Amino acid sequence: YTYPESISLPPDYQPPSMAITGSYWKAWQLLLIISAHNPEEFGALAWDSYPTLRALMEMCITSQFVFPPPTLTTTPEKSEEVRTQELQLAQLEKQQILEFESRLAAASSKQVITEQSSLLLSTITRMDPLGPLRRPAAGVLDQLKQINSHYKLGHLLCRSRKRDFLLDILQRQGTNQAMPWLADLVESNEG
Numbered sequence: 001y002t003y004p005e006s007i008s009l010p011p012d013y014q015p016p017s018m019a020i021t022g023s024y025w026k027a028w029q030l031l032l033i034i035s036a037h038n039p040e041e042f043g044a045l046a047w048d049s050y051p052t053l054r055a056l057m058e059m060c061i062t063s064q065f066v067f068p069p070p071t072l073t074t075t076p077e078k079s080e081e082v083r084t085q086e087l088q089l090a091q092l093e094k095q096q097i098l099e100f101e102s103r104l105a106a107a108s109s110k111q112v113i114t115e116q117s118s119l120l121l122s123t124i125t126r127m128d129p130l131g132p133l134r135r136p137a138a139g140v141l142d143q144l145k146q147i148n149s150h151y152k153l154g155h156l157l158c159r160s161r162k163r164d165f166l167l168d169i170l171q172r173q174g175t176n177q178a179m180p181w182l183a184d185l186v187e188s189n190e191g
Contacts (some may be wrong), residue, residue, distance in 0.1 A: 018124040021123060033153065056144060058072060059148075086133065
């Protein structure tokens with residue numbers, strides 16, 4: 001997201017890096033498709049470097065489209081930690097967007113921006129692809145489920161052996177944890 005060039009922000013203010021929310025999640029979905037079709041190079045890089053993309057990959061492999069992915073949070077404490085971190089990140093993002101919009105308004109219309117009057121809160125998101133795992137909206141998770149079903153992304157990712165994503169998930173979860181998704185995966189690959 002770039003603000004209008006006609007608006008001058010104070011020289012001591014560094015605007016946050018933002019993206020239009022719809023485009024942000026579409027980009028992640030496209031990167032997921034690329035990762036599934038090129039798992040050895042692009043998929044491995046995605047898995048190692050981009051927490052949000054890795055979570056989307058795990059959701060497709062396990063067909064569990066919930067946040068946080070159960071495969072990333074092997075204990076209730078870890079699950080709560082991820083949720084708390086996402087809530088803190090969402091709050092920080094909200095503050096940054098409101099401050100950014102307030103500075104834009106101060107430079108143009110002088111309007112006071114609140115959470116209720118903000119035009120940007122619902123349309124932009126923090127752009128930090130290497131940063132912490134982000135929570136996709138319910139609609140994005142639904143789209144992801146459809147994309148996975150249509151393009152069989154989870155199956156493509158499971159077939160990779162140069163970077164064995166499935167083995168990585170299984171080793172991380174350990175043998176003591178129930179993995180109902182694994183039985184579904186095996187059943188869906190029979191025949």
